[in-house]
Amino acid sequence: MGLVARQLEAAGIATICLSSAESITRAVNPPRAVFIDFPLGHTAGKPGDKAVQRAILMDALEALETISEPGTIRPLPYRWSDDDSWKQSAQRSDGDDRVSRTDEPQYQFPEDREAAEAARQQ
Amino acid sequence: MSAPVDYIERTREQYAHLGYPPYRWIHHEDPPPFTPLTKPLRESRVALIASGGVYVRGQVAFHFKDDTSYRIVPRDVDYGALRVTHFAYDLTDARTDPNVVFPLETLLDLAGDGYVGEVNANAYTFMGGIYSARRVEQELAPALTEHLRNDEVDLAILVPV
Numbered sequence: 279m280g281l282v283a284r285q286l287e288a289a290g291i292a293t294i295c296l297s298s299a300e301s302i303t304r305a306v307n308p309p310r311a312v313f314i315d316f317p318l319g320h321t322a323g324k325p326g327d328k329a330v331q332r333a334i335l336m337d338a339l340e341a342l343e344t345i346s347e348p349g350t351i352r353p354l355p356y357r358w359s360d361d362d363s364w365k366q367s368a369q370r371s372d373g374d375d376r377v378s379r380t381d382e383p384q385y386q387f388p389e390d391r392e393a394a395e396a397a398r399q400q
Numbered sequence: 401m402s403a404p405v406d407y408i409e410r411t412r413e414q415y416a417h418l419g420y421p422p423y424r425w426i427h428h429e430d431p432p433p434f435t436p437l438t439k440p441l442r443e444s445r446v447a448l449i450a451s452g453g454v455y456v457r458g459q460v461a462f463h464f465k466d467d468t469s470y471r472i473v474p475r476d477v478d479y480g481a482l483r484v485t486h487f488a489y490d491l492t493d494a495r496t497d498p499n500v501v502f503p504l505e506t507l508l509d510l511a512g513d514g515y516v517g518e519v520n521a522n523a524y525t526f527m528g529g530i531y532s533a534r535r536v537e538q539e540l541a542p543a544l545t546e547h548l549r550n551d552e553v554d555l556a557i558l559v560p561v
Contacts, residue, residue, distance in 0.1 A: 292438075296558065
């Protein structure tokens, strides 16, 4: 996503990246980012928690307004849980958890495939 | 608060474990391009781009073989028709509440409260974890940039996973 950010900014569109993968964001070096220290799959908040979802987005907008140094990654103060035990399993890489690479569309529900095929025929 | 999880290190270990050569992450040492805001947030048109693998029922889902395609999600989409597919993260919470990877409702609420001028008519989604940085730079990023230029967007909120 940092690569998208860099091209958008080069085209004159200001961007803010949310990130939960600090090392990757640092490597890609987007113009502005906020770091949310949550497990992958929750960059914009916790499920059902509208307050934290709103707070993260407002902080992101504030970062967009106030970051003046290109490449800044501003950490946000939210914590996933009282302890950081989730990080231990997130950091582990034992085993092969890859899924097979196929160009078959991966529908959430089987009926999504039928809906997509019906839409295509219209 | 403990140190962030280092996903580059995790990928390096995983590839080594599998006997693969290390993945060559993009490293941009040069300062990024930087466009200052030209107008207040409350007068700005804001676009959402998210890479969590969100599609709408009726659209073709993403696939797992370096998919550089994207989907257009209208801002007035029925939230119940949002679907999520991705090979690289636990989808449980995103499928329960898409706002955790695709905060369109949240953004619409902020626009309703006047924090931003308006939400762009369309949001754009793709599925991150694309192996080829070259294809992102030459195919996906230019296509999304063209959309946002045509939409006359002032600023973009980018939500990777």
